[in-house]
């Protein structure tokens with residue numbers, strides 16, 4: 001036959017996740033750690049690769065060594081930990097197990113896009129509880145949605161990507177008291193916010209906490225994340241997950257990084273210092289409204305954000321995330337906290353771009369013409 005049967009109807013208005021492979025000298029678009037693994041960790045990893053990774057053998061499906069390390073550091077048993085091919089895989093596993101046709105997920109946009117994408121891919125209904133103008137969770141609306149809709153999953157990014165906002169612990173506890181839905185608290189930026197719902201796991205078997213090696217641990221290229229949850233949750237997830245999704249190399253590298261996690265502390269502190277400089281620098285620009293952040297990125301609003309995104313890339317080779325077409329984030333850009341030099345170059349580029357825009361508006365001519373005017377004088 002010269003035809004192709006269409007796939008499931010749910011895919012019809014989905015667009016593939018666009019991880020734009022745009023080249024730039026300074027990439028501040030994906031909330032990665034600007035530094036590669038510390039040299040000492042790299043060297044230990046190189047030794048392990050040379051001497052004791054049997055690449056010809058399938059990996060341990062549950063990454064036992066790594067999950068024991070993680071469990072111990074969090075005062076839990078290995079049965080409370082699941083390792084995935086990035087936090088993203090675990091999000092999908094949770095929605096495969098607790099979502100699906102006839103089931104509902106509460107999402108609080110604007111937030112991390114994967115929750116909604118995975119819900120739609122699996123035919124899970126999405127109940128949206130939009131955040132307010134300051135990007136805080138609307139507590140009343142959330143509790144009303146939980147009461148009226150009786151959802152199966154509630155997912156909350158804390159701090160919230162891409163806004164940087166924290167949700168009050170009291171509200172999360174109120175939520176946990178009100179529902180037996182699986183409540184996924186996504187702590188991908190835990191190492192920066194230093195706040196966790198971990199102490200509430202004993203009382204609430206429906207609380208699951210997601211973490212990742214992609215941000216503070218400099219391992220976005222590796223793909224490793226983990227879940228802290230009740231043993232019953234982990235057991236159900238092992239039924240839907242791909243058994244060999246976390247390969248041998250990843251297990252070794254993530255274990256090394258986790259064991260040496262104190263080494264990353266200096267980088268986290270530096271990132272927090274640079275975040276403050278970035279926030280202050282942006283706050284000094286009268287055209288910019290900057291939102292407070294508890295993570296390694298900063299969201300800001302500026303007129304003609306899409307044009308500024310383009311100027312940053314084309315004139316300064318700096319890539320940030322353009323969110324200006326996301327509902328609720330009109331005219332917003334998100335910039336990852338880079339190294340000190342990257343923050344300086346970004347702030348300087350913003351100054352230049354805004355000054356040029358200001359001048360061209362003032363003179364009522366375009367920027368290029370304006371440069372000629374200045375040269376004439």
Ligand SMILES: *Cc1c(COP(=O)(O)O)cnc(C)c1O
Pocket residue numbers: 031085086087088089112157161186188211212213214215220223224225
């Ligand atoms: C980065 C991130 C993750 C996980 O990313 P992985 O690279 O798949 O581990 C999960 N949630 C949020 C909100 C993130 O920003």
